[in-house]
Amino acid sequence: MIDFTIPSEVAEFADEIRGFVVDEIVPYETDPRLTQHGPSDELRAELVGLARKRGLLTFQAPRRFGGREPSHVDQAVLYEAAGWSTLGPVALNCAAPDEGNMFLLSRIANETQAQEFLQPVIAGHQRSVFAMTEPDGAGSDPGQLATTAVFDGTHYTINGHKWLITGATGARTWIIMANVAPNEYGPSGPTLFLCAGDTPGIHVDRVMSTMDRNYVEGHGVVTFDDLRLPPSCVLGEVGDAFRYAQLRLAPARLTHAMRWLGAATRAQSIAVDHARTRTAFGKPIGEHEGVGFMLADNEIALQQCRLATWWACWKLDQGERGRHESSMVKALVSEELFKVADRCVQVLGGIGISDETPVGMIFSDMRAFRLYDGPTEVHKYAIARQVLRTEGTRP
Structure with a gap:
């Protein structure tokens, strides 16, 4: 039986979020750091600081990482309150793509990966990207994935092009989808890799000019040029992307x-x-x-x-x-x-x-x-x- 009665504690928390967004975030909507390519990293850091000070940052995170871990229905109430301003989710650290990436990493990253790549995103200290979409097709049809990862027994070498990669500029946590070529050392197929944004071989070529401007640092065009990653950078299992x-x-x-x-x-x-x-x-x-x-x-x-x-x-x-x-x-x-x-x-x-x-x-x-x-x-x-x-x- 579906019961859409909103628990009092959820309603009160939603009111707190809405009040925070109205009082402290809405005034930033005319800040020049909200550019044609979205909020700058500097603006994001300032907004995140406000939410951290109020104890509201990344409230959706799992409890084991310090969050409140609301149910999906409760999230619907709380995220609607945050969305009163397009900058609200940015400040509260529940905006795309970080919110979805945190959700994914909390479920499949191992303990070492979570400590290095997930916890700093939850804390609001760094941003993340999900690099899947490609100029020649991979996006709505991921079966057209053209970025390759060649495994030589010790390292994966990734080459390819991506675009419309939200928040690529300045992001530290990178989730990359690439197709592992058949090899004599193990499984192949579409695979997710996890690495730092300053790893040699990742090149953010430019930021695209788009009609939306609500995502931090906009949408990037990215080239992977002989990006070498060890097996420890595989996120989950090879072939399960x-x-x-x-x-x-x-x-x-x-x-x-x-x-x-x-x-x-x-x-x-x-x-x-x-x-x-x-x-x-x-x-x-x-x-x-x-x-x-x-x-x-x-x-x-x-x-x-x-x-x-x-x-x-x-x-x-x-x-x-x-x-x-x-x-x-x-x-x-x-x-x-x-x-x-x-x-x-x-x-x-x-x-x-x-x-x-x-x-x-x-x-x-x-x-x-x-x-x-x-x-x-x-x-x-x-x-x-x-x-x-x-x-x-x-x-």
Whole structure:
């Protein structure tokens, strides 16, 4: 039985997070260190320091690493509160890609790897990247993985190109997906490697210019040129990269939905306030049907997205894998929240496309949500395949 009653301690903690974001983080939204390529590392460090001082940093971490380890449903409530500002998750250290990488590493990294590469990320002292996407195809279809790792019995030598690697510039913890070539020394296949960002052979060629600017240091283009790593750098087991990626992706799709729900709710709040105070043709514009209906559509969509996210989180909390459910939520929420942000821009009129409010930035950043962690069309393809396999067998 699903019970979406929010425990009082969770509601109180969400209020504490929201208050922190409103009071201490929102003022940074006009800081010049929030650049076209996202927050700078300097800005991130300052924001993280504020959260650390308040005892709120990385609250989602496992208890064994000092976190609160909330359930997935509880995370949905807390991440929505953090997402009131796009800088909120950055400050609280629950933003992508670090949040998803911490989730993955906490489950498959060995003790030595966790101490060197995971704990500093949890502490907010360094950032991480997940280097999978490639210019020639690997991304939504990881089967096109072209980056290679050749094992000579003592070292893996990695060569290849990646792009849209979020936060590559300045990141210290690197998770790299490469295809281990068949060899006489052991198993082969798609594999995850874990290493430091200053290891010789990792080259961040440039930062791409993109329409979103909510991720620290933007999205990089990366070359691996004879990157030599010992077997101790293998994360998990050789050949199991796709399975580990799925372990990471299902919850990560949902945490994206949680955070963006907070931002969309913020945009709706700004639009409602504007509709109450802006007048046209003798009355507040919210009393005109065209504007009022947009606000009503937003309110419906926000609650639909919230409940869908909670439902998928509940599935994960019951021990289910959640691939099908997270795909449905990712497809639904990314599309609906983009419509919410678009309608908020429309309600605001001219100031909606300006930097007079954060709504324009939320709208621009939200557009990318329809693409990362799988574009809507890929998720619908996966959903349709699942439906065709199982629909006839349901009672």
